[in-house]
Amino acid sequence: MESGLFCDDWTGKEELQLLEAIDEYGYGNWAPISTQVGKTLEECQDHYNNCYMFNPHPVLPAIPLRPEVCRVVKSDSHARGESESNDPVPVYYPGTEISGFMPRRGDFAVEPDNGAESIVANLSPDSDDDDMLMKAFNLASIKIYCSRLKQRAARKSLVREYGLLDIKKQIAIDKTRLTKSQLRLKMVARPFMRFMSPQSAAKFLISHYMEDELHQQIKKLKCYRENGITTLKGADLYEKLLTRRRQQECEQRECVRGVRSEETFLYQVLQHGSMKIKKPAVKESKPLDITFSAGVELLEEDEKELCSSTRIQPMPYLQYKKTVLAEYEKHSRLTLAECRKLLKIDVNKTRKIFNLFVSRGWIVHIS
Template sequence: MDEEDITDNIFCPACSSLLTVPYIRCTECLQPDVYICLNCFAKGVEFKSHQNNHCYSLIRKDFPLFEDKWTAVDECNLLKAIEEFGYGNWKEISEHVKSKSTIECERHYDKYYIENPSDEMPGEVIVFSLSNSCSSFEDPPRPPEGSSIYNDMGGYCAARGDFTVEYDNYSESTICNIDISIKNTHFFDTVYFLLTELIYAAANIYNSSLKERDRRKKIVRDYGLISMSKVNSINKRYSKTIYQWLDGLRVYCTLFNPIEYDQLLESLHYEQELKNDIKKLKEYRQNGLTELRNIRLYKCMKKRREITKNRRHFLSDLINHVQDEEACISWLQKQAVANNRSTSILPLPQLQRRTPQPLDITSYPSFDKLSATEKEVCSYARLLPEAFMEFKRILIKESEKNNGILRLAHARSLIKIDVNKTRKIYDHLLNEGLVNKE
């Protein structure tokens, strides 16, 4: 690249950021030239006709043009400062160059631009050119026949470039015994024509088999599938993302060239990494983290919490429940059942059933229709007045059918509520003389 191609204020077409050296120039997109920043180049950004598999060059300005201590960046800054501030204002010029003093700027400009000017720029801005084209695979190993490596390579013979067992291995047997010395004088014309067509068909089948062999060998060679141990070692980098998909994706080798297939794997790998990062970010947000600087502390505390959780034992759990006597006894019973492997019953303290608090029924309908005794029964049995009166009516009506006799078991079958509540209603009716046991 010539001096006139060293321009400032070049923006990356992908992210619109101002390019700073070093940056990338595509050597295939020439009208117009495409310059890309290193960040977008690393991500494989594509736009318009530019593809991420194009050849490229690295543009930099950290090399000397005239002196070892003066880089191309210093030269550009010096010329730009002289154009802006004018010759002789060396103080302002040195401040613009930043890395050089006023004496150094004056001496360098006078020596190489006034006293000994050069017609052409001594050097090129492009220091080296790189290409991302796929390099050929290394020669496959040549293990002895019968060895384990030989079997892993599918019987590949490196010296001959083929396999011990080929695709459609017995295709030669279909044409090896064909006799082509057939004369028309021994057969009728129709039979001779049919035999000729049959020979041609067998030859075409054999040729198609040879073409399929070559196609398969080309795929194996281009994708480096001969030595599977080497392929597996390369694919280990996908162990945390798409490693379980590789066997299924291998069928796409017939649809893509080697570079496009590698790009497919890399894109899927990158997609899975993004999903994992998004999953982690969701976890951070759910735990109240809003700044990246807090993530390190969160990971440290989470690891410490997991270690502490693994070290927990029965005593620590018991201490958590010791303040509540009932919760402590309940926890002891659960642990005893979970850890008791014998059939014997362990003597454990039993939880006492708590007596429910009386229900305030003064604000409920039909409260005024109850007597003082009935109000007390409804309150302690936690029954609504209307429900109590309905249950009372059902039981009295049933007892009248049996000459005033009603048993407790029959009462429980009539009103299917809690048995304790049924017992309280039944005892109340007995005490009032509304029903009789016998």
């Protein structure tokens, strides 16, 4: 422990003291850290940044693994579908963790910070007791893992407390209750809401909404003053006349649009020589990219194509599949009309899902 581990100026004991001090006081609080280690502030900061933070090569010693542990880790990686190459980890788009919430389990299909277990996955519990450095390293890794578990639990409780599990419902509520400026304020204030309780966050947003309303009222009063209006009665008359003018402008635009459509219709009749005019083709929606969506690994190829073409996420599709198959198993029969009543989604999407189940032999079609 008295010899230098990474450099001659720092012994192994001082390295452990530095790591324990940073774990206790936090990164950046170099004054109490240097006092506990017994080095100057600049020495502690430069050594930690150069050896631990910004060093492109790993400086910590490799942990020896027994052959049976290597086989277990390798088989577990294959079971999770992880490749041995150094390809970048696929990025999960925002909202996949929330959309993967399973109410019956009360948990998420994809955990926040899903790779936290990799810190302790390769620890060897049978290390030599005399090797104090390896023992301290194992303890530090367990502490880091525990802190990441606390952050995971805090994120879950945040989602539950603020009622963010149903994204569509939350978006619909925001659209009906809030104006565009208030929605913009809520998006800006969202990073700060994680540090507040639900009640404090609601008061914080309401105060900003009131401030935004005051700004809008002041802007409207300035508009009245620019138009020479000095009384509330005159302001009411101005608003009525302004509304009437806008209605008249809309009616004029509709009339012009109608006249132009009539001219287009007559021109097409003269061109084609009949009253049968072809309807414009309906533009098909763009297929949905579900490559990194939660639950995509549970689907077959034809199911992936169905979800992509109908723009249905894999997790809702799996729920529809479970509901339909359970209903079919219960009654031993199921029609397309009954399937539509059961799912309560777009009729075209229901028909495509029903046809896929029939083609796969999961249900028998009864007309």
